[in-house]
Amino acid sequence: MHNPKLVIKEVSSSYVHHGRELPVLNAVSLHVEQGEFVSLLGPSGSGKSTLLKIIAGLLRPALGTVILNGKELNGRTVKMGYMPQKDLLLPWKSLLYNAALPLLVQGTGKKEAYGRVRKLLPVFGLEGFENCYPSQLSGGMRQRAALLRTVLIDSEVILLDEPFGALDALTRERLQEWLLQIWEQFKRSVLFITHSIDEAIYLSDRIYMISERPGKIVLEQVISLPRPRARDIVTSPLFTEYKQILMKSLANESI
Amino acid sequence: MKKWGSTGANLSSLAFLLLLIIVWELTGRAMHIPEYIVPAPSSILKVLLNNMPLLWLHTKTTFYAASMGLVIAVIFAIVLSAFMDKVKIIKKTIYPLLVISQTIPIIALAPIMIIWFGFGILPKVLVVVLVCFFPLAVNLIDGLENVDQELVELLQVMKAGPWRIFKSVQMPSVLPYFFSGLKIAATYSVMGAVIAEWLGASAGLGIYMTRAMHSFSTSSFFAAILIVVVLSMGLFKLIELLAWLFMPWNRVKEE
Numbered sequence: 110m111h112n113p114k115l116v117i118k119e120v121s122s123s124y125v126h127h128g129r130e131l132p133v134l135n136a137v138s139l140h141v142e143q144g145e146f147v148s149l150l151g152p153s154g155s156g157k158s159t160l161l162k163i164i165a166g167l168l169r170p171a172l173g174t175v176i177l178n179g180k181e182l183n184g185r186t187v188k189m190g191y192m193p194q195k196d197l198l199l200p201w202k203s204l205l206y207n208a209a210l211p212l213l214v215q216g217t218g219k220k221e222a223y224g225r226v227r228k229l230l231p232v233f234g235l236e237g238f239e240n241c242y243p244s245q246l247s248g249g250m251r252q253r254a255a256l257l258r259t260v261l262i263d264s265e266v267i268l269l270d271e272p273f274g275a276l277d278a279l280t281r282e283r284l285q286e287w288l289l290q291i292w293e294q295f296k297r298s299v300l301f302i303t304h305s306i307d308e309a310i311y312l313s314d315r316i317y318m319i320s321e322r323p324g325k326i327v328l329e330q331v332i333s334l335p336r337p338r339a340r341d342i343v344t345s346p347l348f349t350e351y352k353q354i355l356m357k358s359l360a361n362e363s364i
Numbered sequence: 365m366k367k368w369g370s371t372g373a374n375l376s377s378l379a380f381l382l383l384l385i386i387v388w389e390l391t392g393r394a395m396h397i398p399e400y401i402v403p404a405p406s407s408i409l410k411v412l413l414n415n416m417p418l419l420w421l422h423t424k425t426t427f428y429a430a431s432m433g434l435v436i437a438v439i440f441a442i443v444l445s446a447f448m449d450k451v452k453i454i455k456k457t458i459y460p461l462l463v464i465s466q467t468i469p470i471i472a473l474a475p476i477m478i479i480w481f482g483f484g485i486l487p488k489v490l491v492v493v494l495v496c497f498f499p500l501a502v503n504l505i506d507g508l509e510n511v512d513q514e515l516v517e518l519l520q521v522m523k524a525g526p527w528r529i530f531k532s533v534q535m536p537s538v539l540p541y542f543f544s545g546l547k548i549a550a551t552y553s554v555m556g557a558v559i560a561e562w563l564g565a566s567a568g569l570g571i572y573m574t575r576a577m578h579s580f581s582t583s584s585f586f587a588a589i590l591i592v593v594v595l596s597m598g599l600f601k602l603i604e605l606l607a608w609l610f611m612p613w614n615r616v617k618e619e
Contacts, residue, residue, distance in 0.1 A: 166521070167521065188522065193517075199532060201536040201537075210519075214524040214528060242616050
């Protein structure tokens with residue numbers, strides 16, 4: 110029965126800087142189950158984004174393997190729902206085109222692709238803006254558009270790299286709640302990168318804590334808060350308990 | 365909505381120009397300045413009207429050389445910059461030479477072109493190509509260098525092919541660079557053609573100007589200058605229009 114969607118096995122990576130080799134990741138292992146929301150929590154510069162790029166096949170690990178659906182990837186790019194830190198919408202295309210991009214790349218006809226995007230616009234709170242260029246949208250809307258695009262990538266695993274990192278606190282909280290609703294609807298496996306403890310606890314089924322560079326998994330914490338989660342769950346005793354555990358671990362790491 | 369041509373002449377500068385022309389006309393009359401030293405605007409206009417067919421003939425020749433040279437320069441610049449972007453060693457080798465070549469004065473090149481290729485249209489076109497090529501190539505190379513690699517990676521993760529990536533990322537991000545290079549090149553093109561004709565030609569505004577100088581017909585000379593200005597401005601405006609048409613996303617920025 111144990112059949113994880115995505116497995117990262119002993120992945121190490123380094124990059125060369127001024128002729129010196131700097132280790133970035135140190136034998137990182139983790140897994141994401143079918144339909145599970147997993148967060149990778151760690152300080153900035155812990156190689157989280159590097160790990161995501163390795164999973165997406167944009168970088169090759171020095172050591173270790175990435176296994177998707179039981180198949181080794183070995184640095185091949187497979188189609189992944191990958192959403193980097195920046196929203197990366199094409200500035201010269203309308204929201205509609207941007208969101209439909211993965212479908213268009215697949216070879217879906219324009220009409221059908223746009224139709225599918227239009228159906229999802231209300232869910233993502235973007236109706237009425239489909240003909241706007243990204244420069245005309247707010248930061249929150251751009252992130253939602255990028256997420257809509259990510260959801261349309263036909264893959265069972267979604268990789269999110271601090272998608273709300275650049276937003277103000279209020280927009281961020283709203284988008285977290287909204288992301289949970291979306292996730293419950295689409296039930297994809299998610300690997301979510303963040304450096305916010307609260308965000309990780311609120312969203313996840315399980316959290317991996319990664320240390321500063323070279324990144325190493327130092328803690329795995331199951332979050333058994335009930336779902337669906339309301340916002341006020343962040344004041345519950347269990348939430349606080351998790352927060353204490355993670356904070357302590359983070360404090361130990363950064364010394 | 366940004367309107368086409370909003371960067372060009374505005375009402376106040378037009379009014380100022382008109383004022384200068386009036387002052388010019390009046391001082392010329394009041395101080396009895398001889399026609400062959402500074403012709404009055406009215407006599408320049410008279411030359412323009414009286415010599416319309418002849419001037420038109422010369423203008424056509426110059427315009428032909430300028431536009432032909434410009435088109436060839438555009439093609440060369442696109443091909444070379446694409447090569448330089450694809451193969452870095454070509455760029456390393458050629459780019460510095462390209463810069464050095466720009467320090468050779470065109471006025472010295474034109475006679476050599478005439479010695480090599482005679483008094484026909486070919487040496488003029490070549491001079492125009494040489495003048496226009498540099499701003500175009502430099503801008504295109506800059507543009508290709510500044511393509512957002514993360515956008516390219518994003519499309520790679522979606523498994524997009526190279527043509528799709530070129531069409532939806534590289535080309536649109538290079539377009540603004542291309543058009544700013546083209547604007548400079550277009551104004552240079554008329555100037556280049558006139559300089560080449562100046563040093564020897566059977567027709568063209570350049571040769572018309574030297575003839576006018578030799579016969580002390582200063583008003584004809586000024587009339588030719590006026591045509592050169594109008595021609596260059598016309599090309600410049602045409603390119604602004606093309607930029608406006610091809611980059612609709614740039615129109616919404618100044619809301």
